[in-house]
Amino acid sequence: MLVLPYERREAVVFGIERPSDDEGWSSAVEELKLLLENLDVAVIEASSQRRARPDPMTFIGSGKAEEIGVIAREMGATLLVCTDDLGPGQRAELQELTKLEVWDWPLVIMKIFEARAHTAEAKLQVELARARYELPQLRGFGSQMSRTGGGIGTRGPGETEFERHRRKLERRVKEIQRRLEQVRRRRQGQRKRRCRAGLPTVALVGYTNSGKTTLLRRLSHDASLIGEDRLFATLDPSVRRVRLPGGETALFSDTVGFVRRLPPDLVAAFRATLEEVAGADLVLLLLDVDDGRLQETLETVESTLKAIDAATVPSIIVLNKVDKVEAALVEHQATRLRNRGDRVVPLSAKEGWGQKELLYLVEELLFPKTEGESESCSEA
Numbered sequence: 001m002l003v004l005p006y007e008r009r010e011a012v013v014f015g016i017e018r019p020s021d022d023e024g025w026s027s028a029v030e031e032l033k034l035l036l037e038n039l040d041v042a043v044i045e046a047s048s049q050r051r052a053r054p055d056p057m058t059f060i061g062s063g064k065a066e067e068i069g070v071i072a073r074e075m076g077a078t079l080l081v082c083t084d085d086l087g088p089g090q091r092a093e094l095q096e097l098t099k100l101e102v103w104d105w106p107l108v109i110m111k112i113f114e115a116r117a118h119t120a121e122a123k124l125q126v127e128l129a130r131a132r133y134e135l136p137q138l139r140g141f142g143s144q145m146s147r148t149g150g151g152i153g154t155r156g157p158g159e160t161e162f163e164r165h166r167r168k169l170e171r172r173v174k175e176i177q178r179r180l181e182q183v184r185r186r187r188q189g190q191r192k193r194r195c196r197a198g199l200p201t202v203a204l205v206g207y208t209n210s211g212k213t214t215l216l217r218r219l220s221h222d223a224s225l226i227g228e229d230r231l232f233a234t235l236d237p238s239v240r241r242v243r244l245p246g247g248e249t250a251l252f253s254d255t256v257g258f259v260r261r262l263p264p265d266l267v268a269a270f271r272a273t274l275e276e277v278a279g280a281d282l283v284l285l286l287l288d289v290d291d292g293r294l295q296e297t298l299e300t301v302e303s304t305l306k307a308i309d310a311a312t313v314p315s316i317i318v319l320n321k322v323d324k325v326e327a328a329l330v331e332h333q334a335t336r337l338r339n340r341g342d343r344v345v346p347l348s349a350k351e352g353w354g355q356k357e358l359l360y361l362v363e364e365l366l367f368p369k370t371e372g373e374s375e376s377c378s379e380a
Helices: 022-037 062-075 090-098 105-116 120-140 161-196 212-220 264-269 271-278 294-307 327-339 355-366 375-379
Strands: 009-017 041-050 079-082 101-103 201-206 238-243 249-254 282-288 315-320 344-346
Touching: 009 022, 009 062, 022 041, 022 105, 041 062, 041 079, 062 079, 062 090, 090 101, 101 105, 105 120, 105 264, 120 161, 120 264, 201 212, 201 271, 201 294, 212 238, 212 249, 212 282, 212 355, 282 294, 282 355, 315 327, 315 355, 327 344, 344 355
Parallel strands: 009 041, 009 079, 079 101, 201 249, 201 282, 282 315, 315 344
Antiparallel strands: 238 249
16 A cells, blocks of 8 residues: 655644734744644744734734635645634634634644543543633534524424534533542542641642653652653643652652643643642742743743642742753843742753752751641641
8 A cells, every 4th residue: 555655734823913012923923833833733934914903803804814815825734823812703704714724822722732631531621621612613613503403302493503512512511520520529539638648749830841740750760750842741640759858758740731821721621630739738830941931931830820729839940951051041040030039949850950959948848847737738
């Protein structure tokens, strides 16, 4: 049998440039390129429309939409991807005008999550987020959703395909929510048992691909944990015992990576997983020291922690990947963060540099000299 060479999908990225935010467009394009690369989609062109606010029908205006469609087809692209969120109807209108498939920012992230989900729980969480995303989009799918019909399982000849599909999605959402609520209660029970056993928990959080799994592997000496150089490699929390310098033991938990503008539906769907962070005694917030947008990345992580009610959990900022940069840059970034009042430990999860300093600080925070029960135990 003749095997044809595999061809990657090619896409044109589009969006609006707001007059007050010249850098916002370029940074959004660069990040979207990185996200699409993880779906094996190559961005071959980026096109923007300068305007103060999105067009309610087509986001970028019908004329610009038709122009982008022509450019994309001439270049051989089969996909258009918006750097922002498209409202109900906008995506369908764009697909009608351009005759091309259209994605938006939340859909790209959900597709990556779908590709990374391996366990039953992760698949359920992603399916819930996708169903919640699709529900308001249904009305934009055109006349095919307006056909009426009857038959077994319908509510009479007047029910449209839209209504049938909506009811099916709503039933599925309720079923998934019920099953994930069972997961949530089970996790709550596990946290209570850990607390009663005197095992404090440390949650590793950070932007996706910041090195959380690699650090957990290094600290726990568990070679089965593989840190992958790709976005959202971890969707299921991995919990490992870590022995601290004084002989005490703590449980360290790897968590799903964050990203700028993480879709609210995904945050809500991964509630059971993210509650591991809110219920932790300490958070290790990993940052890539060589991140050119480190402050923006930190703000993204902190806003996500706030969204999951974990902003008040004590934290240590871990400046990771110091093996890749000059010492002067490490000191500069560390000083800036310490001036904010943060606890900061520079290290290299890959090489092991700074590991002892981190564990000593973790021990100091989890097992202070004064005796006393951890507050999170009584609240778990």
